[in-house]
Amino acid sequence: MTVTPDYDEATYGDYPDDGTLCNFDPNPAEVLTQTYIHSVICAFGLIGNALVVVTYIFYKRTKTMTDVYLFNVAVADLLFVVALPFIIYNEQHSWLMGQVACKLLRSAYSINLYSGMLLLACISGDRYIAIVKARRSFGSRSRCLIYCRLICLAVWVFAVALTLPTLIYTALFKDLDLGDETAEMVCELSFNKYETAKLMKVLVPSLQMGIGFLLPLSVMVFCYSSIMCTLMRAQSSQRHKAIRVVIAVVIVFIVCHLPYNVALLSHTVSLFKERSCEAERIKLKVLAISKSVAYLHCCLNPILYAFIGVKFRSHFKKIMSDLWCFSKKYIYSARLSPGTSDACTSGFKSSEGSNHLSSFSA
Incomplete structure (x- = not known):
């Protein structure tokens, strides 16, 4: 059996050659395992990032630019881990919370991805200026903090803007894979026109991979390569300690998000082509697993702060x-x-x- 090119999420992979429908629903064991994993991520992410926020607000009167960036990363992670239980609940109960919740909850991961990764790129830029360009004067500390907060605001606005396609085109509709009588409500991207579907189904994952992953990664590689060269010449163990948590956070983020981006790239390349139902099931399963791995970064950052x-x-x-x-x-x-x-x-x-x-x- 093969799956025809998909123009609308509601008809995604529904037309094999023999006229039967492809059923992509995960089995109950997979759903239960995924629920447990997401619950653990939610619990640890909520506790860890809440501690980071509390520390920043109540236990640090003197703050650096890196502190401000890490605080905003923790806020971004908190927003997502708060949304995650509602996503799990709605997916298992046919999206009882309705259309608005569908749009907002599906947009939560996108905002977290863009804001979190871009803020990590900002941290690498801040460390680059502080270490590689240490001899240059960039103004008073208070002025730098003002600029830092403005940068964070710009990152949040940019992340929301990049999430608009997901927010606009995500909708509730009946999953017709099991027939009209047993159809359940699902919350996915949905399009009425072929041209819109073709554009958005390439644009949304391309933005995630390009701006949400590859662009910040390029900035980090450049900045931390320059920092490593400077530190090797300076032979300063204290400076090594000052940036090791930032490097660890970036490495963990890459390890968590690289598998999902590779799976997303493979899935995007195959769009609008005929593929077998079995191959499509495997791709969707890999996407689901790698996305759960990507969710892990929400609870790993605070652990890095605590241990490093x-x-x-x-x-x-x-x-x-x-x-x-x-x-x-x-x-x-x-x-x-x-x-x-x-x-x-x-x-x-x-x-x-x-x-x-x-x-x-x-």
């Missing part, structure tokens, strides 16, 4: 200490002695007073 960033570990310990003190103070206050309560209060003040630490990544 010495100063972030220090802030993390202070957060845990303060939470322990508050829990004892407000939950078990009847059992606490005055001396214990004072110690807890002092510990929180110590956290506030340690905000001179300059970076997550050192």
Whole structure:
């Protein structure tokens, strides 16, 4: 059996030569496994990125440009991991939340991809200026932070703009693979015209691969190659420590997203060509697996901060200490002695007073 070129997502791969329909629905075991994996990603991503945001807001008075960028990366990851449980629920319950939720939730990953990867490119540019161009003066710290925040705002606006095709053309429609009686509502790209389908089904994945992956990757390779050359000449272990978390974050992001982009490229090349149902099933399964791997980056970044960033570990310990003190103070206050309560209060003040630490990544 072969699948004809697909012009509309609703008729995607529905017309084999023998007149029967191709069923691309995953089996229940795959759905259950994917649900567990996404749940783990959501839980760890939510906890880890929330700790990064809390550290930035409450435990760091002195902030660097890298801190601002990493904070925005954490916010982007938080937005996605918050949306992920709703995506899982709606996919398993025929999108009960309706058309608006369909559009917004399907756009969440796209915004996270563009903003997160472009912000990582900004971090590499910031480290390049700080290390390779260290002798040049770029103005006061406060002015640099203003420029940094403007850059972050521009990245968010650009990410939303690149997501508009997904937002506009994603729609709810009945999946007719199982017939009219058992048809369920699905949330996918849908087009009424062949010309629009042909353009968007090439444009959307091309933007993801080009602007969301290859362009930032090129910037990172250039910046970090220059940084490595400078550090090798400088023989400075301290500078190595200052950028190692950023390099690790970029490497992890590449490892997570490269398989999905390769699978997406293969899938895009085969669009509008006849292909067998079995080959299409394999491609869709590979896409689903690699996309789950891509989701992993949302919870891996905070782990990198905790295990590599010495100063972030220090802030993390202070957060845990303060939470322990508050829990004892407000939950078990009847059992606490005055001396214990004072110690807890002092510990929180110590956290506030340690905000001179300059970076997550050192």
